[in-house]
Amino acid sequence: MAEDVAKPASGEAQAVDDKTLEETLRKYDQESTFRTQLGMWKWVVLAIGTALTAFQLYTALFGNYVSLIQGAIHVAGAMSLVYLLYPAKKAWATRPGVPWYDVVLCGLALWTNFHIVSNYERLTTETVIFGFTDYDFGIAVAGILLILEATRRCVGVPIVVIAGAALAYGYFGSYIPVFGHAGLDLRQLATESYYTSRSIFGTPIQVSSTFIFLFLFFGVILVKTNIGQFFNDLAFAATGRFTGGTAKAAVVASGLQGMVSGSSVANTVASGSFTIPMMKRAGFRPQFAGAVEATASTGGQLVPPVMGAAAFIMAEYTSVPYSDIILIAVIPVALYYLGLFFSVHFEARRTGVHGSPKDMLPRFAALLPRFYLVAPLVVILGLLLAGRSPANAALFGILTALVVSLFRRDTRMSLPELGRLMENGARAALPVISACATAGIIAGTVTTTGLGGKLAGGILDLAQGQFFLILLLTALACLVLGMGLPTTANYVVTATVAAPILVEFGVPLIAAHMFVFYFGIVADITPPVCLAAYAASGLARSNPMKTGVTAFKLAIAAFIVPFMFVIEPELLLIDVTLAGFVPALATAVIGIGAIAAGLIGFRKDGDSLLQRLLLVGGGLLLVYPSWVSLIGVAIVVAAIIFGQVQARMRDTKVTTDV
16 A cells, blocks of 8 residues: 655645744634643643543433533533633733633633533522522623633634623613613523523534534544545645646645635635645736635535534524535535636636646545545445434544544554544634634524514615515625624524524525525635635735635635525525426526636636626626526627637737738
8 A cells, every 4th residue: 555645746835834824823813822832731721621522422422411511511611721722812822831810710611611510400490480599690690701701712802792792782672772672681681691592502502512523523633644635635636637727626625624624714724835835836826826725715614514513503593404404505515616616717728827747746546545535524424314413423434534544654643642632622622612602692692682583674674675685685794794703603693693584585494594604604705804815815925905806706606606596496406306407507507607707817818808797797697597597698608709709800910910
């Protein structure tokens, strides 16, 4: 069995050194601002991290506790680790040790959550008659504040501001003239948020404490065992030799890695460390190379079966089986990446970027003996489609990954690496757990106060019944929220606030949730706050805003596809018929290709503005499967003919001049 497989442009990958990667992550990814010198506290982090991961594996194998206890233990482990790992200010991350006040906060995080575990019966039964004690109230307030501060440290300020606004809305509701409500007193607000399964320990944390943690742990194993590198090699072997091959390979590899990473920025930096230098070396402009990586990495969270972990929450919210959701997601994500492939191909043609030499690419012959490394993903997908629970599928995927990693020296982990694997699994989950807990506060307030219904009615009134305007307003709301929230939290908020608006207007439930899910994710590549593109620009040494605008153009399919599957649900395989599905898919593919050609251009000698406008206009009409698409076909054909005529006229002029 061959132990060495050619790494794509391995020498060039070193152009982005470890220091640059760390600086880029710390600048653009809040999740990467953890302490680097823990001192003796590293053993406490190891113990708590290992215990948290062991608890998750134990409950996956033998069954979960009741939701409030399961969630409290889950949050206790995560919040205590956040205070040990994440300083109050980014600049303090390199200071040695852990300050005394963070140790105290770590202990309080454990105490406030284990108060729920040790008093579960009383808190859920006796308090209905006798009410909560002052001590219960104090614990609830402390627990809420600890969660908000932990989230600020490892996720960022925007989500905390939104959660704070939600709590203020709950308390001051009777004073608000627009969308007001009766108002909740402070004791009711705190205890409702902390001691029920409708707020902090609601659906997001329930799913995080059962499914999401295990899939994040699975992603950690793929990285630590280098199994993920096999997918990179496979991508470069499949596409590297074609026109613009380095960029096409980056699209495939980053999409596969982004599926399990759950973070657009982190995946952009991890994959971009070698794909961006390769694309630049092949001849792509720096801002284009960065934009390709950012767009592909962001789209990874739309790729089934994992879909960045938010899909598990979607299954709970919609009551659609998870196995159905991963099938529903196939066509939209295929259109997303097809649009990106079109853009890359047209840019490569326009700029004359060819494929990579064979000696720089992995050989299929060398990869064949390693195909067993896809077994973990096959096991997960097979079990999900067979009807097993996501937790069960993830557990067997983890076991399969650990087993297959033993067969090769370059995938086998050493004993110290195995020892830290449990801790690394817990570390990877901290931002997601924090975001889910804080998003639960927002979702709980929206539900308790009836704000969701009020907002839905307000937008319906504002749009005056115009369906397309409602879609635009909802999409804009999701983009704005997505600019400040991580993917999972963004989906929780938009699913609570925005999705019901579309459902009320007659959009199928799963289509409405997929719509808000898409627009929440692409916020990471939407200017002006496009963090994934900014992170990529740091590696590409390009202008951040130019990289963001280019990423926006490359991801144009992501902004069009959601409108398509809302208008034509058959693209989500809802009530699908052959007569309806084939025309809808065909016009979508041609339309996305035309739009990409119009935005990027595809001729070396340049494309006229009129031709590009015709392609974009015709493409937009094509994505609407009706008689309107016939007009789109006519416009696209006219644009192509117009371009051919212009090209011949230029050639004739050149010949005449000679």
